[in-house]
Amino acid sequence: MTALLIWALLFVAVLILIVSLQVLKVIKIFVKESISPSPFATEEEKEQFRLLAAQREAEEQAKPSIWTKLMGLKPMAEEKDLMMDHEFDGIAELDNPTPAWFSVLFYGTIIFAIGYMFNYHVFNWGKSQEEEYAIELQQAADDRLAFLQKPGSAGPQINESNVAQSNDKEVIQKGAALFKTVCTPCHGANGEGGVGPNLTDEFWLHGGGVKDVFKTIKYGVPEKGMVAWEKSMNAKQISDITNYVLSLKGSNPAGAKAPQGKKD
Numbered sequence: 001m002t003a004l005l006i007w008a009l010l011f012v013a014v015l016i017l018i019v020s021l022q023v024l025k026v027i028k029i030f031v032k033e034s035i036s037p038s039p040f041a042t043e044e045e046k047e048q049f050r051l052l053a054a055q056r057e058a059e060e061q062a063k064p065s066i067w068t069k070l071m072g073l074k075p076m077a078e079e080k081d082l083m084m085d086h087e088f089d090g091i092a093e094l095d096n097p098t099p100a101w102f103s104v105l106f107y108g109t110i111i112f113a114i115g116y117m118f119n120y121h122v123f124n125w126g127k128s129q130e131e132e133y134a135i136e137l138q139q140a141a142d143d144r145l146a147f148l149q150k151p152g153s154a155g156p157q158i159n160e161s162n163v164a165q166s167n168d169k170e171v172i173q174k175g176a177a178l179f180k181t182v183c184t185p186c187h188g189a190n191g192e193g194g195v196g197p198n199l200t201d202e203f204w205l206h207g208g209g210v211k212d213v214f215k216t217i218k219y220g221v222p223e224k225g226m227v228a229w230e231k232s233m234n235a236k237q238i239s240d241i242t243n244y245v246l247s248l249k250g251s252n253p254a255g256a257k258a259p260q261g262k263k264d
């Protein structure tokens with residue numbers, strides 16, 4: 001049914017198009033005939049058309065150009081009408097009209113100002129600079145949060161500005177399991193240190209607070225060989241490992257590496 005309707009509409013549209021084209025053609029012929037009559041016109045008619053054409057041309061030339069209109073210029077011949085009645089030493093002043101471009105600009109600014117006033121001060125449709133600033137700040141805060149939220153996790157959204165230390169056994173166990181699989185090669189099975197520093201003492205290169213450790217693990221220290229784990233772990237996993245690392249403090253494992261960094 002719909003298909004049939006569409007076809008019918010299409011058909012009507014094409015029909016209208018054809019008819020319009022025909023009408024256009026007729027109008028074209030009519031205009032052409034009235035400007036320069038075909039050979040079928042009588043001599044009299046031809047003469048009449050010639051006169052009309054000449055008249056049109058003369059009118060056309062008498063019309064001031066757009067430039068003249070815009071600048072509000074008057075022909076030299078009309079200068080005497082503009083002369084003001086004071087004169088000194090043979091020097092007279094002309095009362096030239098204000099050029100159109102100036103008037104347009106002048107009244108334009110007034111109209112714009114009215115619109116501006118209603119928009120920003122009466123109806124408060126437009127946003128003020130302060131409002132725009134607040135919106136941009138909010139946007140920046142959202143963007144920052146979205147940035148910190150990488151790596152994403154299904155659980156609670158954790159990042160370095162809201163991570164909190166936890167002594168929960170389950171959390172620490174999960175962290176320990178992850179530590180065993182990924183961190184051991186460089187930090188030792190018990191965090192005693194190897195290629196990487198000892199994680200069980202009170203000395204830290206990058207700070208020993210929960211937020212500091214979370215950040216170090218998340219972004220790594222690539223130039224020193226510590227991996228940025230945000231690429232392969234989610235925020236919850238990084239948080240669990242952070243808690244495990246913090247739980248190692250003072251565990252004094254065998255073969256502990258000498259302290260590095262500042263005491264925290």
Ligand code: HEC
Nearest residue numbers: 182183186195196197204205206207216221224225226241
């Ligand atoms: C490829 C070796 C390597 C692996 C794997 C590695 N690290 Fe590191 N890590 C390092 C090095 C090297 C440093 C020292 C960076 C420096 O000198 O600034 C370091 C530093 C750290 C620090 C900062 C210590 C301080 O004193 O501030 C923490 C915390 C840390 N690593 C935790 C981890 C955790 C957790 C894992 C496992 C997810 C891990 N690392 C895996 C090499 C590694």
